[in-house]
Amino acid sequence: MHMIFRILMMLVRSKKASKISMFDSGSVPMRATLTDIDFAGHINNGMYFSIFDLGRFDLMFRSGTWDVLRKNKWTPVVQAATMTFRKSVKLGVKFTQETRVLGMDERCIYFEQHIVVNGEIYARGYIATRMTGKKGPVSNEEILAALGITLPEDRVVPEWITAWREASALPGARKPAPFSLIR
Numbered sequence: 001m002h003m004i005f006r007i008l009m010m011l012v013r014s015k016k017a018s019k020i021s022m023f024d025s026g027s028v029p030m031r032a033t034l035t036d037i038d039f040a041g042h043i044n045n046g047m048y049f050s051i052f053d054l055g056r057f058d059l060m061f062r063s064g065t066w067d068v069l070r071k072n073k074w075t076p077v078v079q080a081a082t083m084t085f086r087k088s089v090k091l092g093v094k095f096t097q098e099t100r101v102l103g104m105d106e107r108c109i110y111f112e113q114h115i116v117v118n119g120e121i122y123a124r125g126y127i128a129t130r131m132t133g134k135k136g137p138v139s140n141e142e143i144l145a146a147l148g149i150t151l152p153e154d155r156v157v158p159e160w161i162t163a164w165r166e167a168s169a170l171p172g173a174r175k176p177a178p179f180s181l182i183r
Contacts, residue, residue: 003050007057014061023152025100026059032089042088043115049081052113052125055099068146069131074138079108080128080165087122089115095122102126103157104140108165110157128165 010028020026030051038044043051056076060066069076089095095117102110108128115123131138144150171177 003053006054010054010058011061011066014058017062019064020059020062022059022063022065022147022149023101023155024059024063025098026055026062028055028058028097028099030054030095030097032091032093032095034091037091040088042090045083045085048083048085048115048123048125051097051115052081052099052111052127055097055113056111056127056129059099059101065147072133072138072146074131074133074143076129077132078127079130080168081125082164082168083123083125085123087117087120089117089122093117101155102161103155104151105157105162106140107137109140109143110161110165126161126164128161 032043036043036047036051057066060069060076095115098114098116100112102112104110108130111125111127111129113125113127114121131143140151
């Protein structure tokens, strides 16, 4: 729940922050707080995903993308995410959360995100996202057209990222997905 307050603060601050393109890198200075850590005294592994949400929202707010999404009644959703940890971020430590759009394929918009302490990578995540609307998924072509931008040529999704997303995908929401502990 506390992330909602951080997102609202970020929205307010974004009004005064420098504007960036959706394809620029975003950087959010942060500090590990009591609500971020677990009993081991470092940021909880699950909290990194919430912190990465903040980075993606910052990019959307500062680039004007959020206004277009709201106007079209589109909602960003995560389809798949993976994280690699290198070092722990402990209570009170200042860090930056770095975000960039890695690229797009026919289904998803991919983000590469990092937690950086004093210029050193502590964690890295890859997030596959989609936009949904009242009629279901929104195509990336429709999103780019609404934003009035084109995908830069240097934003090519590595094959391993697409393979990872496809290999980890669950059946679509309109298809059955029975569950059993017995395999």
